[in-house]
Amino acid sequence: MRPRQSIAEMFSTFLQFDADRFGGWVYDGKLRRSIQNCLGQISQTQHSENFWAIYWHKNWQTQPSSLTLGHLSAYLQETCYWAAQRTIPQFASVQCTLSDCFQMAIAEVPKILKGCDPDQRASLKSYGTVAFGNIIRDALRQKQEIDFCNDWALLLKLSRKQLQESLKSSGLTDEIMARYLLAWKSFTDGYILTKSPKARKLQKPDDATWDIIAQLYNRDRLTQLNPSGSECNRETLEKWLLFCAKQARSYLYPVVSSLNIPKAGQADGEWQDDLPDTSNQESLLADLIAAEEAETQKNQQQEIYNLLVTTLAKLPPQSQQLLQLYYQQGLTQQQIAKQQEIQQYQVSRQLSKTREFLLLAITKWSQEKTHISPTSNVVKHISAVLEEWLQNYFRNLSAKES
Structure with missing residues (x-):
């Protein structure tokens, strides 16, 4: 990676990937004009990297804006890149590209700015190095855990609120969603009654467990559902539960697709090439x-x-x-x-x-x-x-x- 040299470049350029590698620095026109105006108004003796990092950070703390956030996001590009490159090898089993991890971490810059105290000795870059690494590690650990979970293990890991949000996003009616939530509760209660759940080792319920799950559902539907509906057999409940697992996995843990992926059937060109150019427009x-x-x-x-x-x-x-x-x-x-x-x-x-x-x-x-x-x-x-x-x-x- 070619390191940035000037203050204007550090606070107004963004990293561009090329086939999941560093491809160069790209200027943001609005940020470039902003930093050049500031450099012209402040004496040359204060044109140090650390001075401008603290300057924009304090500006963001007192009066947050898209401009100050843009300058600080640009400044932390290298820090985030190296944090992603160091962290990914620790999770060899997780399929995640460098550009994906970079984008995932750089999106958390506002959170990092809130946590960093400019009055402490640690610089913004030093704090960012640790924070970016933690963000990426947490995301990859979560992805690793979910990739190892089968549908039944995932259902037992979910909270009612998580499942409810997942089902709501699929556009189900309140009546159908209530049935699915009761089926999930019957499954978790029935599974715990018959087995001792252990992470990553959960198997599909056996016939005896399915009988208990069906009994719990058909008993509770009379008091917890309105209308209560007809009785359900194990086949119907299994179908509902697998739908719940699929919906929760896609809603809570979506697959990340990089904009740097080449277009299908084309030797040149990436998906990000189709994005409109908004560099000279307000967002x-x-x-x-x-x-x-x-x-x-x-x-x-x-x-x-x-x-x-x-x-x-x-x-x-x-x-x-x-x-x-x-x-x-x-x-x-x-x-x-x-x-x-x-x-x-x-x-x-x-x-x-x-x-x-x-x-x-x-x-x-x-x-x-x-x-x-x-x-x-x-x-x-x-x-x-x-x-x-x-x-x-x-x-x-x-x-x-x-």
């Missing part, structure tokens, strides 16, 4: 995504507000009064202790317990709704946001009452 998709993300964020903020208001109402009257005295009336802990005729440390302890109760409610919500793991940094951030919310909420209450 309509990026605008749509930004609008959708803004709407999603607005809805999530309203959900959190409703959650906290509901959780506050569930607090004991003593805790609610304590919050009102502290946040709404602005009393200090010492003043509250004197008014309530208790010790100051008791006020502090009760406030902490009340905040922890609210914090736990938000943390559980974030896990269920946004799938954010409650790491120490995440909890610390949520705690700070909660404190600000409590101050604003009770301040607004005071304004309404006055």
Whole structure:
């Protein structure tokens, strides 16, 4: 691979593959004009690679945009390429090309930017090297696991939510989908009753197990399905379950096809050659995504507000009064202790317990709704946001009452 030399090239060119190998660097016109304008406005003494990496990263953190993301995605092209090349040999049994792994990892640049702290010693490239490797390894491990699973093992690995989403994507009616979900539940319950499931060693149910699965389905359909429908035999249930496995595999673990694959029956030309040239146009998709993300964020903020208001109402009257005295009336802990005729440390302890109760409610919500793991940094951030919310909420209450 030819390394990029100039700052303009580092922050405005993208890697092009040729038969799953490095094929060269391609300029993005908009990014090139942007970085050249910036270079002309800032003194030559600050034209270092690290300076511009930090510059664009901080710009992205304070005001994310497609432009800043584009510059940083361009900058991390080499890092992602070498991470993919080092990681793929660790999974010889998985059929995945270098270009596929590269594209899969580079798509996660926003996630990497969120995780990287510019105030730490590690540079963006150093952090990206580790992060890209982890992303590719996780994806290949998942692919490897699913490739080894037969349909019956896959069905036992699925959650109800995963299967429901997979079936919904196929366009089934609610009535048919309910039958398939009940068949899957009968299968998992029946299989566990008769066997001891072990990963990758699960076999097709035997006749005795099929009898139990059919019995469970025909029993539960009377109470769980509306309409309950007719009784099902093992052949019908097997057909339904195989459909569920096929749909889940294609929906949750789709086959990735590279745009660098040559066209069938042609010596020259790849599928990506048919893509329209949009290098000089604003991305309509990026605008749509930004609008959708803004709407999603607005809805999530309203959900959190409703959650906290509901959780506050569930607090004991003593805790609610304590919050009102502290946040709404602005009393200090010492003043509250004197008014309530208790010790100051008791006020502090009760406030902490009340905040922890609210914090736990938000943390559980974030896990269920946004799938954010409650790491120490995440909890610390949520705690700070909660404190600000409590101050604003009770301040607004005071304004309404006055």
